[in-house]
Amino acid sequence: MIPEIRVPAHEPLVHLLRDGMVEGVHHGSAVVLAPEGRVLFSAGDIEAAFYPRSAAKPLQATAMARLGVELSPAGFAVGAASHSGEEIHLAEVLNTLDGAGLTEEDLRTPEDLPFDPVERDAWIASGRKASRLAHNCSGKHAAMLATCRLHGWSTKDYLDPGHPLQRAIADCVEDLTGQRIPKVAVDGCGAPLFAVSLRGLATAVGKIAAAASGTPEGLVAEGIRKHPELVAGTRRDVTALMRAVPGLIAKDGFEAVQVAALPDGTAIAIKIADGGDRARKPVLAAALALCGVEQDVLEPFPGLRVTGALAGHHLAA
Numbered sequence: 001m002i003p004e005i006r007v008p009a010h011e012p013l014v015h016l017l018r019d020g021m022v023e024g025v026h027h028g029s030a031v032v033l034a035p036e037g038r039v040l041f042s043a044g045d046i047e048a049a050f051y052p053r054s055a056a057k058p059l060q061a062t063a064m065a066r067l068g069v070e071l072s073p074a075g076f077a078v079g080a081a082s083h084s085g086e087e088i089h090l091a092e093v094l095n096t097l098d099g100a101g102l103t104e105e106d107l108r109t110p111e112d113l114p115f116d117p118v119e120r121d122a123w124i125a126s127g128r129k130a131s132r133l134a135h136n137c138s139g140k141h142a143a144m145l146a147t148c149r150l151h152g153w154s155t156k157d158y159l160d161p162g163h164p165l166q167r168a169i170a171d172c173v174e175d176l177t178g179q180r181i182p183k184v185a186v187d188g189c190g191a192p193l194f195a196v197s198l199r200g201l202a203t204a205v206g207k208i209a210a211a212a213s214g215t216p217e218g219l220v221a222e223g224i225r226k227h228p229e230l231v232a233g234t235r236r237d238v239t240a241l242m243r244a245v246p247g248l249i250a251k252d253g254f255e256a257v258q259v260a261a262l263p264d265g266t267a268i269a270i271k272i273a274d275g276g277d278r279a280r281k282p283v284l285a286a287a288l289a290l291c292g293v294e295q296d297v298l299e300p301f302p303g304l305r306v307t308g309a310l311a312g313h314h315l316a317a
Contacts, residue, residue: 002180003049003197010273011044013283026279028256028272032290033202035210035265041290046198049182050271053253054082056173056194057140058220059204063172065216067165069147071096076223077230078139080251084233085114085123085134092230093138100146107142108159109135109189116233137189139230144191161192170194176204188254198269205259206267209249224249237281237301244297245288256280266291 008029016024029044039046061080065071071079075096083089097103112135114120123134132138144165148155153164160166161184170192174180177200187193196204211217224231228242231251238250247263256272258280268287272279285298 001178002182003047003195003200005049005182005195008045008048008050008271008273010271013043013272014279026272026274026276028270028279028283029198030270030283030287031198031202031268032287033199033206033267035206037203037206039199040266041287044271046269049195049197051185051187051193051255051257052196052201052259053187053193053255053257054137055201055251055253055257055259055269056196057081057253058208058224058249058251058259059173059176060140060169060191061143061220061223062176062208062217063169064143064147064165065219066172067147067151067168069143069150071099071143071146071219071223073219073223073226074230075099075143076220077227079143080220080224081139081231082115082136082252083139083230084116084236085119085136086116086233089139089230089233090133093133093142096139096142096146100142100149102142102145102149102155104131104133106145106155107132107135107138109133109138109141111135116235118235135189137187137191140191141189159190159192166192173204176207177201178203198271201259202261202267202269205249205251205261205269206265209247209261209263209267210265221249224251241284241288241301244300245293248288250284252280258284260284260288262291 010027012025013028014026015022031046032041057080078092109132111130114134115136148158173194179200181194183195185193208217228239232238242248250260255275258270261267285301
């Protein structure tokens with residue numbers, strides 16, 4: 001199956017209420033899959049092609065694990081990360097590069113400041129300049145470089161879609177999603193960005209979450225679970241949620257994309273149409289409630305009360 005490239009038929013997912021009146025509406029699409037792939041809940045368009053942005057990083061990390069790159073759990077975590085630019089993140093990226101005999105200069109990430117506002121302000125106050133290392137995708141790029149070095153592939157053009165690394169990642173994405181890639185673009189970090197469907201993305205993340213220990217998928221899941229602070233950051237909601245829900249793996253992406261999966265393979269994929277991050281958290285919390293996560297666990301992650309497409313399930317997040 002190849003996801004169709006079309007304007008997604010998103011639905012209202014979140015209503016912003018003020019004194020009982022709807023003041024704002026966020027449209028989007030969401031899917032919850034059972035471990036065997038059955039759709040437990042869907043809203044909007046879960047079959048249209050879209051760009052998963054950084055929510056695809058666990059899939060990319062799995063491809064590199066399948067290619068045999070040897071990383072610690074922390075290395076796999078930062079390899080699947082959109083990190084905040086904290087010192088713990090920078091140190092682990094450097095560990096990956098050093099282990100492959102590489103340096104920050106080998107990265108092809110754009111020069112950037114840390115993603116986290118606190119870290120960014122401190123960085124500027126201390127006179128530090130934007131760097132490739134500080135870019136939130138540097139962990140993924142370091143893992144890509146380490147994989148290239150392992151196989152003797154060129155490290156100068158590792159972002160070229162025709163590079164052996166990127167072809168292998170594309171093959172892995174198609175295997176995990178069970179779908180053909182309909183379009184390849186360039187992500188904000190310069191790496192190839194493979195379009196998928198929400199159903200396909202949820203399928204892939206569910207497989208990673210439920211994988212046996214020691215398998216490539218299992219290595220990635222283990223890293224994410226052991227080091228959620230490396231996958232995002234110490235002040236990020238995704239990290240806090242993974243700490244709160246035992247065994248959960250979760251990854252956000254720019255333009256309000258979110259994936260999450262429980263250890264049994266129950267999986268969630270979300271896309272907010274307007275790219276507004278405000279709606280991502282309440283939809284994720286409501287979807288997790290559908291998966292059986294207790295409300296008291298989700299209480300610290302309210303944001304908004306969920307209505308719209310999820311209202312019929314009487315869930316609040």
